[in-house]
Amino acid sequence: MPNIVAIVGRPNVGKSTLFNRITETRQAIVDEVAGVTRDRHYGKAEWNGVEFSLIDTGGYIHGSDDVFEAEIRRQVQIAIDESSVLMLVVDVEEGVTEFDKVVANLVRKSKNKKVLVVANKVDNHERAAYAADFYQLGLGEVYTVSANSGSGTGDLMDALVKLLSSDEWSLNAEILTLIAIVGRPNVGKSSLANALLGEERTIVTDIAGTTRDTIDTRYTKYGHDFWLIDTAGMRKNLRCMKTLSFIA
Ligand SMILES: Nc1nc2c(ncn2[C@@H]2O[C@H](COP(=O)(O)OP(=O)(O)O)[C@@H](O)[C@H]2O)c(=O)[nH]1
Ligand SMILES: [Mg+2]
Incomplete structure:
Protein backbone atom coordinates (compact mmCIF):
# COMPACT_ATOMS: atom_id res chain seq x y z
CA MET A 1 0.00 0.00 0.00
CA PRO A 2 1.42 3.40 -0.85
CA ASN A 3 2.47 5.52 2.08
CA ILE A 4 -0.64 7.37 3.10
CA VAL A 5 -0.74 8.99 6.51
CA ALA A 6 -3.95 10.48 7.92
CA ILE A 7 -4.10 13.06 10.68
CA VAL A 8 -7.19 12.43 12.77
CA GLY A 9 -8.56 13.86 15.99
CA ARG A 10 -11.37 16.02 17.27
CA PRO A 11 -11.63 19.62 16.03
CA ASN A 12 -9.27 22.32 17.31
CA VAL A 13 -6.42 20.10 18.51
CA GLY A 14 -4.10 21.48 15.82
CA LYS A 15 -4.39 18.91 13.02
CA SER A 16 -4.26 21.48 10.23
CA THR A 17 -1.36 23.30 11.88
CA LEU A 18 0.52 19.99 12.05
CA PHE A 19 -0.39 19.21 8.42
CA ASN A 20 1.03 22.56 7.32
CA ARG A 21 4.14 22.02 9.42
CA ILE A 22 4.83 18.57 7.97
CA THR A 23 4.09 19.51 4.36
CA GLU A 24 5.89 22.81 4.87
CA THR A 25 3.01 24.67 3.31
CA ARG A 26 0.04 26.71 4.37
CA GLN A 27 -2.38 24.58 2.42
CA ALA A 28 -4.73 23.57 5.18
CA ILE A 29 -6.75 26.38 6.60
CA VAL A 30 -6.26 26.88 10.31
CA ASP A 31 -9.44 28.54 11.28
CA GLU A 32 -12.56 27.90 13.25
CA VAL A 33 -14.90 29.85 11.01
CA ALA A 34 -17.78 27.85 9.56
CA GLY A 35 -17.38 26.61 6.06
CA VAL A 36 -13.76 27.48 5.45
CA THR A 37 -12.30 24.04 6.04
CA ARG A 38 -13.10 21.15 3.79
CA ASP A 39 -13.60 17.57 4.85
CA ARG A 40 -10.16 16.42 3.88
CA HIS A 41 -7.04 17.99 2.55
CA TYR A 42 -4.30 16.10 0.75
CA GLY A 43 -0.62 16.93 0.56
CA LYS A 44 2.77 15.39 -0.05
CA ALA A 45 5.68 15.27 2.37
CA GLU A 46 9.09 13.68 2.68
CA TRP A 47 11.37 12.86 5.60
CA ASN A 48 14.86 11.39 5.26
CA GLY A 49 14.15 10.33 1.69
CA VAL A 50 10.84 8.63 2.48
CA GLU A 51 7.90 10.14 0.65
CA PHE A 52 4.33 9.97 1.83
CA SER A 53 0.93 11.46 1.21
CA LEU A 54 -0.66 13.24 4.11
CA ILE A 55 -4.38 13.69 4.72
CA ASP A 56 -5.70 16.40 6.99
CA THR A 57 -9.21 15.61 8.15
CA GLY A 58 -12.02 17.35 9.91
CA GLY A 59 -13.73 20.37 8.53
CA TYR A 60 -15.95 22.56 10.61
CA ILE A 61 -18.72 20.60 12.25
CA HIS A 62 -21.85 22.23 13.58
CA GLY A 63 -25.03 20.99 15.14
CA SER A 64 -25.93 19.11 18.28
CA ASP A 65 -23.48 16.86 20.12
CA ASP A 66 -25.02 13.85 18.36
CA VAL A 67 -24.47 15.35 14.91
CA PHE A 68 -20.98 16.37 15.97
CA GLU A 69 -20.05 12.88 17.10
CA ALA A 70 -21.57 11.23 14.02
CA GLU A 71 -19.65 13.60 11.77
CA ILE A 72 -16.36 12.97 13.60
CA ARG A 73 -16.95 9.25 13.26
CA ARG A 74 -17.68 9.56 9.56
CA GLN A 75 -14.60 11.64 8.80
CA VAL A 76 -12.26 9.52 10.92
CA GLN A 77 -13.58 6.30 9.39
CA ILE A 78 -12.94 7.54 5.84
CA ALA A 79 -9.40 8.57 6.84
CA ILE A 80 -8.80 5.15 8.39
CA ASP A 81 -9.98 3.41 5.22
CA GLU A 82 -7.74 5.54 3.01
CA SER A 83 -4.50 5.41 4.96
CA SER A 84 -1.88 2.98 6.21
CA VAL A 85 -0.69 5.01 9.21
CA LEU A 86 -2.75 7.27 11.47
CA MET A 87 -1.60 10.17 13.57
CA LEU A 88 -4.12 10.69 16.34
CA VAL A 89 -3.71 14.28 17.50
CA VAL A 90 -4.78 15.35 20.99
CA ASP A 91 -4.41 18.62 22.87
CA VAL A 92 -2.43 18.94 26.14
CA GLU A 93 -4.22 22.17 26.96
CA GLU A 94 -7.51 20.29 27.22
CA GLY A 95 -6.37 16.85 28.38
CA VAL A 96 -8.34 13.73 27.47
CA THR A 97 -11.89 14.56 26.34
CA GLU A 98 -14.88 12.36 25.50
CA PHE A 99 -14.38 13.05 21.81
CA ASP A 100 -10.73 11.99 22.03
CA LYS A 101 -12.01 8.69 23.38
CA VAL A 102 -14.52 8.36 20.52
CA VAL A 103 -11.74 8.85 17.96
CA ALA A 104 -9.32 6.58 19.87
CA ASN A 105 -11.94 3.81 19.91
CA LEU A 106 -12.43 4.03 16.16
CA VAL A 107 -8.68 3.93 15.63
CA ARG A 108 -8.34 0.97 17.95
CA LYS A 109 -10.97 -0.98 16.00
CA SER A 110 -9.17 -0.41 12.68
CA LYS A 111 -7.31 -3.55 11.84
CA ASN A 112 -3.73 -3.42 10.56
CA LYS A 113 -3.44 0.33 10.95
CA LYS A 114 -0.39 1.69 12.69
CA VAL A 115 -1.05 4.58 15.03
CA LEU A 116 1.02 7.37 16.51
CA VAL A 117 -0.55 9.36 19.35
CA VAL A 118 0.54 12.99 19.03
CA ALA A 119 0.07 15.31 22.01
CA ASN A 120 0.05 18.78 20.47
CA LYS A 121 0.44 22.27 21.99
CA VAL A 122 3.38 21.16 24.12
CA ASP A 123 4.82 24.66 23.86
CA ASN A 124 7.00 24.37 26.97
CA HIS A 125 8.48 21.83 29.39
CA GLU A 126 5.70 22.05 31.97
CA ARG A 127 3.20 20.99 29.37
CA ALA A 128 5.20 17.88 28.48
CA ALA A 129 4.25 16.40 31.84
CA TYR A 130 0.53 16.65 31.03
CA ALA A 131 1.03 14.52 27.94
CA ALA A 132 1.30 11.39 30.11
CA ASP A 133 -2.48 11.65 30.55
CA PHE A 134 -2.94 10.37 27.01
CA TYR A 135 -1.44 6.97 27.77
CA GLN A 136 -4.91 6.16 29.09
CA LEU A 137 -6.13 6.05 25.48
CA GLY A 138 -4.30 2.75 25.32
CA LEU A 139 -2.67 3.35 21.94
CA GLY A 140 0.95 3.24 23.05
CA GLU A 141 3.69 5.83 22.94
CA VAL A 142 2.66 9.49 23.15
CA TYR A 143 4.76 11.89 21.04
CA THR A 144 4.86 15.47 22.28
CA VAL A 145 4.97 18.28 19.75
CA SER A 146 4.21 21.91 19.28
CA ALA A 147 2.83 22.20 15.77
CA ASN A 148 3.09 25.97 16.12
CA SER A 149 6.82 26.07 16.81
CA GLY A 150 7.76 22.72 15.27
CA SER A 151 9.37 21.41 18.44
CA GLY A 152 9.19 17.62 18.76
CA THR A 153 8.13 17.14 15.15
CA GLY A 154 11.56 15.75 14.16
CA ASP A 155 11.21 12.84 16.60
CA LEU A 156 7.64 12.31 15.42
CA MET A 157 8.77 12.14 11.78
CA ASP A 158 11.56 9.69 12.69
CA ALA A 159 8.96 7.43 14.31
CA LEU A 160 6.62 7.85 11.36
CA VAL A 161 9.09 6.84 8.66
CA LYS A 162 10.01 3.75 10.66
CA LEU A 163 6.38 2.69 10.21
CA LEU A 164 6.32 3.49 6.51
CA SER A 165 7.83 1.40 3.81
CA SER A 166 10.58 3.25 1.96
CA ASP A 167 9.20 2.01 -1.36
CA GLU A 168 6.24 4.24 -2.03
CA TRP A 169 4.63 1.78 -4.39
CA SER A 170 5.24 -1.46 -2.58
CA LEU A 171 1.88 -2.95 -3.29
CA ASN A 172 1.55 -6.41 -1.92
CA ALA A 173 0.49 -9.56 -3.70
CA GLU A 174 -3.22 -8.79 -3.67
CA ILE A 175 -2.85 -6.45 -6.60
CA LEU A 176 -5.52 -3.83 -6.77
N1 LIG B 1 -0.51 26.89 21.79
C1 LIG B 1 -0.59 26.20 20.66
N2 LIG B 1 -1.66 26.35 19.85
C2 LIG B 1 -1.72 25.64 18.71
C3 LIG B 1 -0.68 24.71 18.35
N3 LIG B 1 -1.04 24.13 17.20
C4 LIG B 1 -2.22 24.66 16.83
N4 LIG B 1 -2.64 25.57 17.73
C5 LIG B 1 -3.86 26.41 17.70
O1 LIG B 1 -5.02 25.59 17.87
C6 LIG B 1 -6.10 26.12 17.10
C7 LIG B 1 -6.67 25.04 16.21
O2 LIG B 1 -5.72 24.67 15.26
P1 LIG B 1 -6.11 23.87 13.93
O3 LIG B 1 -4.83 23.46 13.29
O4 LIG B 1 -7.09 24.64 13.10
O5 LIG B 1 -6.85 22.61 14.58
P2 LIG B 1 -7.71 21.45 13.86
O6 LIG B 1 -9.15 21.84 14.00
O7 LIG B 1 -7.42 20.22 14.65
O8 LIG B 1 -7.25 21.37 12.46
C8 LIG B 1 -5.56 27.31 16.32
O9 LIG B 1 -5.89 28.48 17.00
C9 LIG B 1 -4.06 27.07 16.33
O10 LIG B 1 -3.30 28.24 16.21
C10 LIG B 1 0.46 24.59 19.22
O11 LIG B 1 1.43 23.85 19.00
N5 LIG B 1 0.44 25.35 20.36
MG1 LIG C 1 -8.38 21.62 10.63
Whole structure:
Protein backbone atom coordinates (compact mmCIF):
# COMPACT_ATOMS: atom_id res chain seq x y z
CA MET A 1 0.00 0.00 0.00
CA PRO A 2 1.42 3.40 -0.85
CA ASN A 3 2.47 5.52 2.08
CA ILE A 4 -0.64 7.37 3.10
CA VAL A 5 -0.74 8.99 6.51
CA ALA A 6 -3.95 10.48 7.92
CA ILE A 7 -4.10 13.06 10.68
CA VAL A 8 -7.19 12.43 12.77
CA GLY A 9 -8.56 13.86 15.99
CA ARG A 10 -11.37 16.02 17.27
CA PRO A 11 -11.63 19.62 16.03
CA ASN A 12 -9.27 22.32 17.31
CA VAL A 13 -6.42 20.10 18.51
CA GLY A 14 -4.10 21.48 15.82
CA LYS A 15 -4.39 18.91 13.02
CA SER A 16 -4.26 21.48 10.23
CA THR A 17 -1.36 23.30 11.88
CA LEU A 18 0.52 19.99 12.05
CA PHE A 19 -0.39 19.21 8.42
CA ASN A 20 1.03 22.56 7.32
CA ARG A 21 4.14 22.02 9.42
CA ILE A 22 4.83 18.57 7.97
CA THR A 23 4.09 19.51 4.36
CA GLU A 24 5.89 22.81 4.87
CA THR A 25 3.01 24.67 3.31
CA ARG A 26 0.04 26.71 4.37
CA GLN A 27 -2.38 24.58 2.42
CA ALA A 28 -4.73 23.57 5.18
CA ILE A 29 -6.75 26.38 6.60
CA VAL A 30 -6.26 26.88 10.31
CA ASP A 31 -9.44 28.54 11.28
CA GLU A 32 -12.56 27.90 13.25
CA VAL A 33 -14.90 29.85 11.01
CA ALA A 34 -17.78 27.85 9.56
CA GLY A 35 -17.38 26.61 6.06
CA VAL A 36 -13.76 27.48 5.45
CA THR A 37 -12.30 24.04 6.04
CA ARG A 38 -13.10 21.15 3.79
CA ASP A 39 -13.60 17.57 4.85
CA ARG A 40 -10.16 16.42 3.88
CA HIS A 41 -7.04 17.99 2.55
CA TYR A 42 -4.30 16.10 0.75
CA GLY A 43 -0.62 16.93 0.56
CA LYS A 44 2.77 15.39 -0.05
CA ALA A 45 5.68 15.27 2.37
CA GLU A 46 9.09 13.68 2.68
CA TRP A 47 11.37 12.86 5.60
CA ASN A 48 14.86 11.39 5.26
CA GLY A 49 14.15 10.33 1.69
CA VAL A 50 10.84 8.63 2.48
CA GLU A 51 7.90 10.14 0.65
CA PHE A 52 4.33 9.97 1.83
CA SER A 53 0.93 11.46 1.21
CA LEU A 54 -0.66 13.24 4.11
CA ILE A 55 -4.38 13.69 4.72
CA ASP A 56 -5.70 16.40 6.99
CA THR A 57 -9.21 15.61 8.15
CA GLY A 58 -12.02 17.35 9.91
CA GLY A 59 -13.73 20.37 8.53
CA TYR A 60 -15.95 22.56 10.61
CA ILE A 61 -18.72 20.60 12.25
CA HIS A 62 -21.85 22.23 13.58
CA GLY A 63 -25.03 20.99 15.14
CA SER A 64 -25.93 19.11 18.28
CA ASP A 65 -23.48 16.86 20.12
CA ASP A 66 -25.02 13.85 18.36
CA VAL A 67 -24.47 15.35 14.91
CA PHE A 68 -20.98 16.37 15.97
CA GLU A 69 -20.05 12.88 17.10
CA ALA A 70 -21.57 11.23 14.02
CA GLU A 71 -19.65 13.60 11.77
CA ILE A 72 -16.36 12.97 13.60
CA ARG A 73 -16.95 9.25 13.26
CA ARG A 74 -17.68 9.56 9.56
CA GLN A 75 -14.60 11.64 8.80
CA VAL A 76 -12.26 9.52 10.92
CA GLN A 77 -13.58 6.30 9.39
CA ILE A 78 -12.94 7.54 5.84
CA ALA A 79 -9.40 8.57 6.84
CA ILE A 80 -8.80 5.15 8.39
CA ASP A 81 -9.98 3.41 5.22
CA GLU A 82 -7.74 5.54 3.01
CA SER A 83 -4.50 5.41 4.96
CA SER A 84 -1.88 2.98 6.21
CA VAL A 85 -0.69 5.01 9.21
CA LEU A 86 -2.75 7.27 11.47
CA MET A 87 -1.60 10.17 13.57
CA LEU A 88 -4.12 10.69 16.34
CA VAL A 89 -3.71 14.28 17.50
CA VAL A 90 -4.78 15.35 20.99
CA ASP A 91 -4.41 18.62 22.87
CA VAL A 92 -2.43 18.94 26.14
CA GLU A 93 -4.22 22.17 26.96
CA GLU A 94 -7.51 20.29 27.22
CA GLY A 95 -6.37 16.85 28.38
CA VAL A 96 -8.34 13.73 27.47
CA THR A 97 -11.89 14.56 26.34
CA GLU A 98 -14.88 12.36 25.50
CA PHE A 99 -14.38 13.05 21.81
CA ASP A 100 -10.73 11.99 22.03
CA LYS A 101 -12.01 8.69 23.38
CA VAL A 102 -14.52 8.36 20.52
CA VAL A 103 -11.74 8.85 17.96
CA ALA A 104 -9.32 6.58 19.87
CA ASN A 105 -11.94 3.81 19.91
CA LEU A 106 -12.43 4.03 16.16
CA VAL A 107 -8.68 3.93 15.63
CA ARG A 108 -8.34 0.97 17.95
CA LYS A 109 -10.97 -0.98 16.00
CA SER A 110 -9.17 -0.41 12.68
CA LYS A 111 -7.31 -3.55 11.84
CA ASN A 112 -3.73 -3.42 10.56
CA LYS A 113 -3.44 0.33 10.95
CA LYS A 114 -0.39 1.69 12.69
CA VAL A 115 -1.05 4.58 15.03
CA LEU A 116 1.02 7.37 16.51
CA VAL A 117 -0.55 9.36 19.35
CA VAL A 118 0.54 12.99 19.03
CA ALA A 119 0.07 15.31 22.01
CA ASN A 120 0.05 18.78 20.47
CA LYS A 121 0.44 22.27 21.99
CA VAL A 122 3.38 21.16 24.12
CA ASP A 123 4.82 24.66 23.86
CA ASN A 124 7.00 24.37 26.97
CA HIS A 125 8.48 21.83 29.39
CA GLU A 126 5.70 22.05 31.97
CA ARG A 127 3.20 20.99 29.37
CA ALA A 128 5.20 17.88 28.48
CA ALA A 129 4.25 16.40 31.84
CA TYR A 130 0.53 16.65 31.03
CA ALA A 131 1.03 14.52 27.94
CA ALA A 132 1.30 11.39 30.11
CA ASP A 133 -2.48 11.65 30.55
CA PHE A 134 -2.94 10.37 27.01
CA TYR A 135 -1.44 6.97 27.77
CA GLN A 136 -4.91 6.16 29.09
CA LEU A 137 -6.13 6.05 25.48
CA GLY A 138 -4.30 2.75 25.32
CA LEU A 139 -2.67 3.35 21.94
CA GLY A 140 0.95 3.24 23.05
CA GLU A 141 3.69 5.83 22.94
CA VAL A 142 2.66 9.49 23.15
CA TYR A 143 4.76 11.89 21.04
CA THR A 144 4.86 15.47 22.28
CA VAL A 145 4.97 18.28 19.75
CA SER A 146 4.21 21.91 19.28
CA ALA A 147 2.83 22.20 15.77
CA ASN A 148 3.09 25.97 16.12
CA SER A 149 6.82 26.07 16.81
CA GLY A 150 7.76 22.72 15.27
CA SER A 151 9.37 21.41 18.44
CA GLY A 152 9.19 17.62 18.76
CA THR A 153 8.13 17.14 15.15
CA GLY A 154 11.56 15.75 14.16
CA ASP A 155 11.21 12.84 16.60
CA LEU A 156 7.64 12.31 15.42
CA MET A 157 8.77 12.14 11.78
CA ASP A 158 11.56 9.69 12.69
CA ALA A 159 8.96 7.43 14.31
CA LEU A 160 6.62 7.85 11.36
CA VAL A 161 9.09 6.84 8.66
CA LYS A 162 10.01 3.75 10.66
CA LEU A 163 6.38 2.69 10.21
CA LEU A 164 6.32 3.49 6.51
CA SER A 165 7.83 1.40 3.81
CA SER A 166 10.58 3.25 1.96
CA ASP A 167 9.20 2.01 -1.36
CA GLU A 168 6.24 4.24 -2.03
CA TRP A 169 4.63 1.78 -4.39
CA SER A 170 5.24 -1.46 -2.58
CA LEU A 171 1.88 -2.95 -3.29
CA ASN A 172 1.55 -6.41 -1.92
CA ALA A 173 0.49 -9.56 -3.70
CA GLU A 174 -3.22 -8.79 -3.67
CA ILE A 175 -2.85 -6.45 -6.60
CA LEU A 176 -5.52 -3.83 -6.77
CA THR A 177 -7.11 -2.51 -9.89
CA LEU A 178 -5.55 0.84 -10.65
CA ILE A 179 -7.51 3.52 -12.43
CA ALA A 180 -5.64 6.65 -13.44
CA ILE A 181 -7.63 9.64 -14.59
CA VAL A 182 -5.50 11.69 -16.93
CA GLY A 183 -6.16 14.60 -19.23
CA ARG A 184 -5.64 18.28 -19.71
CA PRO A 185 -6.23 20.53 -16.69
CA ASN A 186 -9.85 21.55 -16.14
CA VAL A 187 -11.54 18.92 -18.29
CA GLY A 188 -13.37 17.45 -15.29
CA LYS A 189 -11.01 14.78 -13.97
CA SER A 190 -11.79 15.45 -10.30
CA SER A 191 -15.52 15.54 -10.99
CA LEU A 192 -15.24 12.16 -12.68
CA ALA A 193 -13.22 10.82 -9.74
CA ASN A 194 -15.87 12.01 -7.32
CA ALA A 195 -18.63 10.47 -9.40
CA LEU A 196 -16.81 7.12 -9.33
CA LEU A 197 -16.22 7.35 -5.60
CA GLY A 198 -19.79 8.39 -4.96
CA GLU A 199 -18.87 11.31 -2.76
CA GLU A 200 -16.81 14.44 -2.77
CA ARG A 201 -13.35 13.13 -2.02
CA THR A 202 -11.28 15.46 -4.07
CA ILE A 203 -11.37 19.19 -4.29
CA VAL A 204 -13.36 20.28 -7.31
CA THR A 205 -13.53 23.83 -8.50
CA ASP A 206 -13.70 25.37 -11.92
CA ILE A 207 -10.36 27.09 -11.39
CA ALA A 208 -7.81 25.31 -13.56
CA GLY A 209 -5.20 23.47 -11.57
CA THR A 210 -7.04 23.29 -8.24
CA THR A 211 -5.87 19.72 -7.79
CA ARG A 212 -2.23 20.51 -7.33
CA ASP A 213 -1.04 16.97 -6.76
CA THR A 214 -2.19 13.58 -7.79
CA ILE A 215 -4.71 12.26 -5.34
CA ASP A 216 -4.65 8.56 -4.64
CA THR A 217 -7.69 6.99 -3.12
CA ARG A 218 -8.20 3.41 -2.18
CA TYR A 219 -11.82 2.39 -2.21
CA THR A 220 -14.00 -0.63 -2.26
CA LYS A 221 -16.97 -0.88 -4.56
CA TYR A 222 -18.93 -3.82 -5.85
CA GLY A 223 -16.79 -6.03 -3.63
CA HIS A 224 -13.51 -5.06 -5.34
CA ASP A 225 -10.60 -2.95 -4.14
CA PHE A 226 -9.52 -0.11 -6.40
CA TRP A 227 -6.85 2.54 -6.45
CA LEU A 228 -8.13 5.64 -8.12
CA ILE A 229 -5.50 8.18 -9.14
CA ASP A 230 -6.79 11.64 -9.92
CA THR A 231 -3.95 13.42 -11.67
CA ALA A 232 -3.31 17.12 -11.75
CA GLY A 233 -2.85 17.28 -15.49
CA MET A 234 -0.69 16.01 -18.29
CA ARG A 235 2.57 16.87 -16.60
CA LYS A 236 1.79 14.33 -13.87
CA ASN A 237 1.00 11.50 -16.26
CA LEU A 238 4.47 10.02 -16.33
CA ARG A 239 4.16 8.93 -12.74
CA CYS A 240 0.88 7.19 -13.45
CA MET A 241 2.24 5.42 -16.49
CA LYS A 242 5.12 4.22 -14.37
CA THR A 243 2.68 2.95 -11.79
CA LEU A 244 0.51 1.21 -14.32
CA SER A 245 3.43 -0.45 -16.05
CA PHE A 246 4.66 -1.64 -12.66
CA ILE A 247 1.31 -3.31 -12.07
CA ALA A 248 1.15 -4.72 -15.59
N1 LIG B 1 -0.51 26.89 21.79
C1 LIG B 1 -0.59 26.20 20.66
N2 LIG B 1 -1.66 26.35 19.85
C2 LIG B 1 -1.72 25.64 18.71
C3 LIG B 1 -0.68 24.71 18.35
N3 LIG B 1 -1.04 24.13 17.20
C4 LIG B 1 -2.22 24.66 16.83
N4 LIG B 1 -2.64 25.57 17.73
C5 LIG B 1 -3.86 26.41 17.70
O1 LIG B 1 -5.02 25.59 17.87
C6 LIG B 1 -6.10 26.12 17.10
C7 LIG B 1 -6.67 25.04 16.21
O2 LIG B 1 -5.72 24.67 15.26
P1 LIG B 1 -6.11 23.87 13.93
O3 LIG B 1 -4.83 23.46 13.29
O4 LIG B 1 -7.09 24.64 13.10
O5 LIG B 1 -6.85 22.61 14.58
P2 LIG B 1 -7.71 21.45 13.86
O6 LIG B 1 -9.15 21.84 14.00
O7 LIG B 1 -7.42 20.22 14.65
O8 LIG B 1 -7.25 21.37 12.46
C8 LIG B 1 -5.56 27.31 16.32
O9 LIG B 1 -5.89 28.48 17.00
C9 LIG B 1 -4.06 27.07 16.33
O10 LIG B 1 -3.30 28.24 16.21
C10 LIG B 1 0.46 24.59 19.22
O11 LIG B 1 1.43 23.85 19.00
N5 LIG B 1 0.44 25.35 20.36
MG1 LIG C 1 -8.38 21.62 10.63
